[in-house]
Structures are given as structure tokens and as C-alpha cells.
Amino acid sequence: MPSQIDVIDSHIASSEREKYNELLALEIQQSNRSYWKFSTVTGVFKQSLTETNEATFDYSKERFGLNLESWDKVFDYVHELNATAESDNVRYKVLFLARHGQGYHNLAHSQYGDDAWNNYWSKLTGDGKIVWGPDALLTNLGLSQAHKNGELWNQEIAKGLKVPQRWFVSPLSRSIDTMIHTWTDLDLVDLKTVRPLVMENIREQMGVHTCDKRLPRSVIDYKYCPLGIEIEDGFVEQDIYYQDDYRESTAEQAIRLNKSLQDIWGKYTTKEESNICITSHSGSIRSLLLVLGHRPFAIGTGGVIPVLVKGEFITNEQ
Template sequence: MKVSALSPALLGLVASAQAAAVASSIQYSTVTGYFLQDETATDASTFDYTAVNFGLINRTYPADQVLKHQGKDLSQWERFYHQVQKLNTDSDNDVEYKVLFLGRHGEGYHNAAETYYGTPAWNCYWAELDGNGTSTWHDAALTANGVNQALIAHNFWQKQIDEQNIHTPDNYFTSPLTRSLQTANYTFNGLNLPHNAAKFRPLVKELFREGISIHTCDHRRSKSYIKNLFPGWPIEKGFTEDDELWNGVTAETSGAQDARSATALGEVFFAKSTKEEAFVSVTSHSGEISSILRVLGHRSFSLKTGAVIPVLVKAEKVKGATSTTTTVSWTASPHCTVPPVTSVTACVCPSSAAPVTTPLVTDV
């Protein structure tokens, strides 16, 4: 069932996105040939970014012709950095290249619960609860395994800094959900960064959150909670105290999420001094990263918890373009009111408990 009533916060997001689209829009594309993850032969289910230099392909670049006269023996990542610089230098003002490091959060308690209950039962009953009396997964925190996955990323970044002299992110962004905040902190806090590198001070950004479903793990906590959890981290302007997007009844469609992702990317590209700040970290979620990849025209590439995918992106302003989107489509999501009878592929509520589309409240 399509739902036309939108929250004031969501209406504000839609209005701002449409207003920006009237003046100009941004066309995104993935520049392939640089990372193994771009290639159809690379199997996402078995890919380990820590085993293959983040996936950076060992190859030559046009920028190497300039570098060879400097008499320096540069690493692959150093040469790639100069190639990105060259792409930006050679492009006009309406074109910009950035390298996005899209990192999925480590395992959260919601991930562990879904594995325990099975996806059908999780989706139509357990995910609508705050927890089960043993674990809490409302705005889920990282499990011990999730912390370890983030520390693996931390150690790999340090190895790349020490051995490859990788250009670390010029800007950091993170979803406001707890598991992403924690992952960003475990991954980047305490790194021995290169001289003159940008400090790790991530901007908490609402639109990089997970796809908004009726699951309580997608219901973010308050702005005050985030400030207390990580004092000193900037939170974007307009960020509301309470979550005005999640209501426990309606869920984003893929199209609505992609529109949101495009808006978020539009606030990352073409900012002040943006061509000089071409390396960007975004700590987010599986569904949101999949959405970003769709917006960028990248092939589908599913990330394991804690994994990272770098993408070289070309963004081009298209002046005078107008938006064709008039509404954001959301759907009502029915769920069981008691634990379901499940099969391998579907969820079936007991005959005595018909599915409902109201928030599930129960004592557990």
C-alpha cells in the first residue's frame, strides 16, 4: 500500500532536494579500471579488501609520465593519488572526481539476532521489537565481533599509511546510527596519520543512515545521545533532536532511498575547495551503500560487515536541469504480533494473529 502522508522532516528533505534540482543537478558515474571491485569477475561474497590493497589494481596511469621525471619510487596508492589530482586538474569547473571509501559498520546486535532467528522471522516480527531480554537491537550497538571487524579496518589503514603512504581521507562522514558511529571511531580514531593529513573529525549526516524500515534497528537515537557518545564530533545543520523519519509503520522504497542518497552525495561534491579534498570516507550500512552504488552507476557489490569498498567517482553538474520527482514513495509494512510460523523463504503469521501495520509494542 502506497502512503502519501509524509513527516514534516521528510517533506523538508524532499523540498530542499527539489529546490536544488531546479538550479542544477549532478550526474554521477563510476570511473572503472582502477579497482577490482569494479570488475564483474570479482566475487563480492569471497572478496577480502585487506588482502589486495583495498582492491587497487596494479597498473600504470597517465600521470606516471609526469612523475617519472621526479626520480621518485612511489607506491601504487601514491601514484593513484597523483592520477586523481590530474583528473581534477584537467577537468573544467563543472566536473569533479572523488574517491569514496564506503565502509559498512561492523556486526551489530541486530545482525546477530537476524542470524539467530532467520531472516523471514526477523523481518516480520523480531526486528520490530527493541530486543529479546538478552540483547537489545534498537539502534543496535556493535557486538564484540563487530568491534573486532572495525579494528581490522583500523589496522589495515595503519598498514596502508606505513607501507603505501596512502592519502587518508580529506573528509569523514558517518551515519547517525550507533553501530556506524562506533565503527567510524574504532576504525579511524588513534591512527598515526601522515603529516598534514586531515584530522579524524567526522560529520554526522542524517541522509547516510540505513534504509528506513519498520525495524527498530533503523530508529536512531537523539541528537543529545550522539553528542554525549562522541563529544566534539560535528553534527550537520538541521539535524533534529529526535528521529522524525522513522515511525515504525512505513518504510522507504528503493527509489525513495536512492533519491535520499543522491541528495546526500550532492552535499559532498562541489563544496568549497572540493577538488583539493578528493578522498572521502563514508561509514554507513549495507543497504545505504548499495543505494549509493546504484546512484553512482556502480555494479552491485554486497559488503560483509566491517568491509570497505573504494570507488572513483566522476560528478558532473548539469545546469538548468529540473527534477521530475514530485513525491517520495513509502510503503506500509505489515508484520506479525506474535512469533511467526516460518518457512525457508517466507514468514507466515499464526492464523490467530493477523498481520498488522501498527507499531509493535510488547513486553519482552
């Protein structure tokens, strides 16, 4: 269940939406490249419906939000959409957007409140009792939330939910650890077989908050690559994107998340790979929903929201 802070944070000001559209249009014009255009197919999952109350919706009691008769119906529908698409330039995929479990920064945020956290505590690395920066780790509750998601996946797979074909994850430890404990505590998958990919662009909103500064590439490599996790090409050693004195806007983050989806649709998956898992953060999911044209929807720590997405490849003829 999302907290009051989660509900507040899930909403995007109209000015940020307008700014995102302006930045996207400018980037398309300046790059003069073809691109994927994304939209949400509504009705398949309850979270896409306007009547679903995000503040009280519990995905764990709603089969992730399934709104059709069965998972077979969902994936038969996705297969039909792909088979009958107007061209090969259209691809439909189900994205399971997972938020990491509770981190120590979430714990501090809830203890100190929104204003005190954003204006003071988030700029520090801890309070003398707990440490949340850089790169906040999961609390015991966060680990438990990941394990419970694994149990939910296990239950739904037994009822026809397909195991994802590709996994993508933020480089921040709390997201990687959530993915690991969700999928391997119950032996749902072998990470060395599925090879989840760490992508820089799906990380949390960057800057000012020390919890959102990532570890060096070499440390991520040492901790996680022996487990089967891979790091995308071009991922640099130091976190050159985090700034102590500037916090990325929602519109800027959405542009970054759009780039990650461009890579997922055009570089990292095939048309046949239609069931994708992305483990990231509340801000990342908020921006992804903006990019996908999905309604805002609050996700609690450890929460999951599935979205059926249409990607259409637009040829830039300029």
C-alpha cells in the same frame, strides 16, 4: 567476507532501479535547480570489474581492492583527471565506503534467518537475551572488525595510501563507533582535528526495523561531539523520519543518498579534497552504488569498498 544474507541484500530489483530513475528525473524537473550527476570510473578498483566475485572477494587481502600498481598511481590518476577535466564543473573523488562492524541486530538476523528477521524479530527491540533497538550497538566482533580495519589502513598508508581529507558518518551509533575505533584505536587521526560530520541522509533504510531508529540529537551530541565529531546543520532533535508502519524503499533511500552526495560534492568538500571516507550501512552502501552507477557489490559487516567517482555539475537552464 560477506555472508549469504549480505549477498542477497546487495542486489537491487530492476523495478527499484527504474523507480529511482523516475524519482530522480521528477525531482530534477520539479526543483528546477542545477545538480551534480555521478558516475563510476571503472578499473581502478577490483570491485568495479564484472569478473570480480563479490561472494568470495576479501578486500582485506586485496589491499582494499587496489587494481593499479600502487596508491601513488591511483592518486596521480585522480589528480590528472581533475587537472584535465573538461570544465571546473567536473570533480573526481575516491570514496571509501565503510560499513559498520557487526551490530546486535546483525547477530540476531543471522541467528533467526532472513524471513523470520524481516517479518517478526526486526519489529521488536530484542529477544530477551540481546537488545538491538532502537539504534543497535556494536558487538565485540563489530569492535574487533573496526580495529582490524584500522590495522589495514595503517598498513596501506605505509605503502602510499593517502589519509582521507574528509569524513562523513551516519548518525546511528554503530557507524559512529566503527569510525571512532577504526581511526583512533591506532592513533591514525585526531578526530578533533579532522572533525567528522554526522549526516542524516546517509543513515540506514528507515522504518519498521527498530535497530534503524536513531537517538535524539542531544544524546548524539553528548556522546560524540566532545570527541571531535560534528553534526550537520538542520539535524533535528527527534527522529521524525522513522515510521513503525512503513519501511523506506530502496529507490527512496537512493534519492536520499543522492542528496547527501549533492552536499558532499557541492557544500562540504573542495575540488582539491579528493579522498573521502563515508561510514554507514549495508543498505546505504547498496543505494550509494546505485546512485554512482557502480555494479552491485556485497559488503560484509565491517567491510570497505572504494569507488572512484566522477561528479559533473549540470546547469538546469529551465
